Amino acid sequence: MRPLPMTSMTPMTPMTSITPSAASTTPSAAPTISTLLVANRGEIACRVFRTCRELGISTVAVYSDADADALHVREADAAVRLPGAAPSETYLRGDLVVKAALAAGADAVHPGYGFLSENADFARAVTAAGLVWIGPPPAAIEAMASKTRAKELLGIAPLTDVTEADLPVLVKAAAGGGGRGMRIVRELAHLEGELAAASAEAASAFGDGEVFVEPYVENGRHVEVQLLCDAHGTVWALGTRDCSLQRRHQKVVEEAPAPGLPAALEASLLDTAVRAAKAVGYVGAGTVEFLVAEGRAHFLEMNTRLQVEHPVTEEVFGVDLVALQLSVAEGRALPPEPPAPRGHAIEARLYAEDPARGWAPQTGVLHLFELPREGRVRLDTGYVSGDAVGVHYDAMLAKVIVHAPTRAEAVRKLAHALDRARIHGPVTNRDLLVASLRHPEFGDPGLLDTGFYDRNGATLTEPRTGAEYAAVAAALAEAAGRGGRFGGGWRNLRSQDETRTYGDHEVRYRPTRDGGYEVTAPEGVRVVSATPDRVRLEVGGVVRDFDVTAYEDGTVHAGRHRLTRRPRFTDPREQTAPGSLLAPMPGTVVRVADGLAVGARVEAGQPLLWLEAMKMEHRVIAPASGTLTALHAAPGRQVEVGALLAVVSDDATPDAAQEDQTV
Template identity: 55%
Template sequence: MIRKLLVANRAEIARRIFRTCRALGIETVAVFAEETDPHVREADTAVGIGSFLDGAAIIEAARRSGADAIHPGYGFLSENAEFAHAVTAAGLIWIGPAPDAIEAMGDKIRAKKLVSAAGVPVLDGDDAFPLLIKAAAGGGGRGMRVVTEPGELRPALAAAAAEARSAFGDGTVFTEPYLPNARHVEVQVLGDRHGRIWVVGDRDCSVQRRHQKIVEEAPAPGLSSEVRAALHRHARAAAETVGYQNAGTVEFLVDGERIFFLEMNTRLQVEHPVTEAVSDLDLVAWQIAIAEGRELPAEPPAPAGHAVEVRLYAEDPAAGFAPQTGRLRAFGFEAPGVRVDSGVEAGSEVGVRYDAMLAKIISYGPDRASAIRLLADALRRGVLHGLTTNLGLLRAILADEDFVAGRVDTALLERKLAAWTGESEDHPVRKAALAAAVGSAVRTAASAGVQARIPAAWRNVPSRERVRTYRCGGTEYAVGYASRGGRIESSWLPGVSVLSVTADRVVLDDHGVRETYRVTAVDGGADVHGPSGSYDFQAVPIFQDPAANLAAGSLLASMPGLVVAVHVSEGDQVAAGDPIVVLEAMKMQQTLSASADGVVASVTAEVGRQVAAGEVLAVIDSGS
């Protein structure tokens, strides 16, 4: 039996595996590159390493700490057959499938051939557009491109190969027909060392951005009994082709009644909690049990109820999902009926080195409608300050009538992104801005070193209100308020009055409805949490910084990241749409292109240099 287990991973998946190990009485070992990561504190012991991709360092950490088993989590080395071989060669127990199975399914081209021979339907043909370019060696949306016209194919292949090479060390890519309105449905499998394979239900993962999932649920809604049975049958056949052991997932596209194999992930999936919720299984516990040689019972438990998971990312959906960095000032989503698997906590610093996912938030209910309502409420009540995230987008998805009705496909987000991220009814945020302003006024008055007896918000021109200007989500709010008769009042929002104010608590009356807001001062601005959720308000300076005036034609970094390619030199002639600089952050690449025809006046970007969001990388003189 396993006595001490090292998790060759970080963040939420490391913490989740540690939780099961504690329940089983297994000692835990963390590995880390940053000592401040929360998962380091939750392990019994920890060993520093330079990189989570350094297999030799991880095995050495296991040796030094006395671990007798390694769990790879997902990402990093979890689907690296060479690492799995090295672990077993070192006399350690590998918590995962046999290296041969990893190798067979890790190459998507080879995997399609294997399962096709077993009667599993696959997507074939590359002579009709649109096409999808995919990396043969990886997943997670990296190295994927949709091509709609023949002229786009060559540059898209080059870009996809470059991203795949950077992410997986293998630039091999392939194409297959792209079905934009199909659903992404996957089947969880477990196999033991005795030849028994469980099919543990299905999940729908159709709501995606950049071909990466952000909402998952189990079971997949709206499937006919025939399609569901066929999915389970094909998943079993795929697992049997490689004599699969441990946890794995077989992914399919479902287009009406048609089913096509996509790939098999030879590891635990990010979205495994929804299957755990409806099956009442601990999949990590079973991974460990299988690695110890335990036999699966004859049949898995029948699923019951419904579960929905959302992935909370540090990114700005309204800005092309650009990664965001910074320090989380507050973080918490705990609620009844909701599970939170997080890799961060209040005070965590989020950088560009790793994936942008902060947490998974999972709800479970007796039916789909109940699970959606629980999750939507948890997101509304959740407190998050300090970073731009996709929280607003997730809330919009859960409220969308098509999603609620189960009408989902892989193009749903693309079709509705503008509506989900656009300027919605801003009355809630305006009330929060009012709370920020009046709370700040009271706080400023209380801390005044002189004239402390002057009422908050008082001014010697009583006919005019004071004004504080904040920025929230790209919109500026100039909030007016005044002190009258010892009370703070505001005419800024008709029908909304200020009932009471302290430095950290504001009560408003909105047409007879009383609402309470918590206010925290932050660098001249404020973090506000109220009935409609959390808002970060940054103070807008009265006078503009002259440095903010940029030269015409400046190409700015759209996100903090690493410069991985520079395609131009000073003096080059470029056309609108030509690639100029490629940035990489949080495992994703973004190409910055010329916005107009012109001549490159200057280039400051250098390959290998880390740049900040908004930094000037090049200037293009358009002659206008």
């Protein structure tokens, strides 16, 4: 096997000193920012705009064709179109973004996170155009934004080859983050294929296909340090964050401070982060990430930008990091010391995805999106009720953040807020988040590690209890809305029950003499009242109310349950041939397995083709061994959910596609 670019996961200390390659200079004339363009989209653009409004700074959005009606476009004072939909055509086109800033009269550019936020050439293009760059010097970005180069600066020796003894290993994109371009490899025979897949995904997501390999440390803690530096030599280390709850190597729950760290280890993390920032002349907000395992810390990377999880640090330290970024960019000095921390903050990322189906991303209209107003719950989002969730970008709907005096109080408060949220539309990970926060293992900081979902995923994705009663409420609300089968009245001649099915729950009921309803299945349910939008049921002596809303796509939300109504009769046109592989999500076919053609023999579990949806790559596998008798997919083809991709016949005749997420 050819030599591979790799780095070893060696302990963080002792740390090799870093050559000061990018000393910052104080601007000769402090700039004043009056109009800011955010070179990003969605939640982070809306979050930056919020601070700009408070500071009296005008805002400019950029948008792709897919984002023409997005919230960040509606919230900006002006917006400039970037023709196309793919990131490579739009948000990754630094030349177009700079032209947009100049055309809109902006005098500064904030990159947000992802996309071009860690692209040194883009930072240079911004400043060359006479615009203020809200970020670190380009040389500092180059020194730290690439994980491979950052580790070289830290003196971590690269490996030259991979052997069985090194397994498992982790393939990672040198640029970017968010779990994209990342693969765990446990068998040497799979390495080349995963290198190619990770490189292709990294190139699509970040415009840089460089990947590297490092030993994979099982079940460590992901801990990071927030930095903020000015151009006058002041460096703030704003405490630690724990981001150990991850799926597909992407963070799901983050909190500050990282709980349960020994004082000496925490001090070492803070000191290392400060020394690294000073060594490269860092200016602005940045984060140094570590993997903590067996009481030792291993350097992962430095993110030379604002992090997704920055709100928990803001809540603990009582600061606005975006406002401070702008202040630093205008040449102002930070106070010598940061504010003192207080309490505990925790954040959950709410995604349009189905954890029970391998975290498959979901699309559709977000019909209703409301969180409880009490308790000072913070919501950072790029969506409101009525917005559509598309296929082109990340599936994150929002970040939900709370602050409390203690960790236990913050965890309880966040779980309660999520549990009471009203989210109608695509399937989300809300129930998983609530179950995670209430899990005993999460309550014990000593048990936190990145293997949480590997151990507990099966139980955490079990359906929420009480769905059978939500189905009763849905059926009765429907009956009340149409006056019942018998016009809302009781008949002297007893008739057969009405039957409705929601998901796996069959409901049978009949009208009563007093104009109400009697439920015959499931048993033990007494109907207190039923209207088209609200049903009150008594089960086991406990009365519960269900707010019910039905939508044209067949989904019904009853209380905190999302149900899908099954038709009484199946439309023959919707039947598919045995062995049909259907697209598990809308997306784009990016690859077909080498040599795959009609007539080929395939084995169960063999990857046949790859779909890209919401910036993630998903592989569709053969559900059983057999012969490929049809292939309807080619690279570049856009498919909707349920589209026929291929047919495998003979040895087994499955009735639907199987899909395996590889990230």
